[in-house]
Amino acid sequence: MSEDRLSRVFAALADPTRRDLVARLSSADATVGELAAPYDVSLQAVSKHLKVLEDAGLVSRESRRAPVRLEAEVFDLMTKWIERYQQQAEERYQRLDALLAEMQEDQPAREEDAS
Amino acid sequence: MSEDRLSRVFAALADPTRRDLVARLSSADATVGELAAPYDVSLQAVSKHLKVLEDAGLVSRESRRAPVRLEAEVFDLMTKWIERYQQQAEERYQRLDALLAEMQEDQPAREEDAS
DNA sequence: CTCGTTATCAACCAAATGGTTGAGGAGTAG
DNA sequence: CTACTCCTCAACCATTTGGTTGATAACGAG
Numbered sequence: 001m002s003e004d005r006l007s008r009v010f011a012a013l014a015d016p017t018r019r020d021l022v023a024r025l026s027s028a029d030a031t032v033g034e035l036a037a038p039y040d041v042s043l044q045a046v047s048k049h050l051k052v053l054e055d056a057g058l059v060s061r062e063s064r065r066a067p068v069r070l071e072a073e074v075f076d077l078m079t080k081w082i083e084r085y086q087q088q089a090e091e092r093y094q095r096l097d098a099l100l101a102e103m104q105e106d107q108p109a110r111e112e113d114a115s
Numbered sequence: 116m117s118e119d120r121l122s123r124v125f126a127a128l129a130d131p132t133r134r135d136l137v138a139r140l141s142s143a144d145a146t147v148g149e150l151a152a153p154y155d156v157s158l159q160a161v162s163k164h165l166k167v168l169e170d171a172g173l174v175s176r177e178s179r180r181a182p183v184r185l186e187a188e189v190f191d192l193m194t195k196w197i198e199r200y201q202q203q204a205e206e207r208y209q210r211l212d213a214l215l216a217e218m219q220e221d222q223p224a225r226e227e228d229a230s
Numbered sequence: 231c232t233c234g235t236t237a238t239c240a241a242c243c244a245a246a247t248g249g250t251t252g253a254g255g256a257g258t259a260g
Numbered sequence: 261c262t263a264c265t266c267c268t269c270a271a272c273c274a275t276t277t278g279g280t281t282g283a284t285a286a287c288g289a290g
Contacts, residue, residue: 242281252272
């Protein structure tokens with residue numbers, strides 16, 4: 001139950017219904033009832049989904065019946081995490097490419113091993 | 116089992132051990148055994164984690180005992196998803212700010228309603 | 231105050247998840 | 261061929277997850 005923030009964020013977004021809720025909330029705030037309407041699951045199920053999103057800090061509300069609002073700041077958290085490893089991985093590929101290029105210059109054409 | 120790509124990616128990254136594997140793979144490829152060494156869970160457990168990452172397209176291998184490699188392209192998929200809603204949400208906030216500013220200009224000071 | 235409406239809580243259930251141990255498959259070395 | 265090492269598969273188990281229904285809390289309108 002006491003997992004770290006990123007885990008909760010990623011776990012929250014792993015569910016298609018919850019991603020759809022986020023998508024809809026990005027264009028307009030909405031109440032729980034409004035949010036639940038399009039889906040063919042119970043209101044309670046959607047309420048649970050919203051609790052998951054709320055625990056992850058992806059949405060918030062001022063009071064129970066107030067419209068749910070998307071918290072855009074969380075996206076920064078994810079973006080930062082992603083960018084760190086993406087960048088690192090890309091740099092590695094570039095170094096690898098450079099290394100391969102260098103090796104090919106040393107041995108311009110090789111077939112089996114030459115004496 | 117046949118969920119969409121993004122769901123698998125987010126679900127894969129929801130686990131701290133798997134995020135750590137991704138972090139380590141971003142600096143160097145490694146075999147299953149090497150990857151498993153630092154954790155106090157069984158090799159089989161790590162093998163399962165790698166399968167989850169593989170199914171999500173986050174890592175790949177040429178053969179069973181070959182080193183595991185991070186697939187950097189997946190990050191683009193996530194980044195695109197995030198950016199779409201982040202952008203949309205931020206635009207909404209800007210419009211809201213503008214609207215509030217406009218309203219304050221119309222009624223510079225208001226207390227109850229004036230006749 | 232009472233009545234509807236809106237949302238949450240509680241208990242329950244099936245399926246998925248993350249872990250275990252034990253057995254087996256596939257290379258590599260001798 | 262045999263043996264060892266590396267990894268996966270299979271079966272099992274506890275916990276979590278996403279759904280259900282029923283009861284209940286909180287609020288606005290009459």
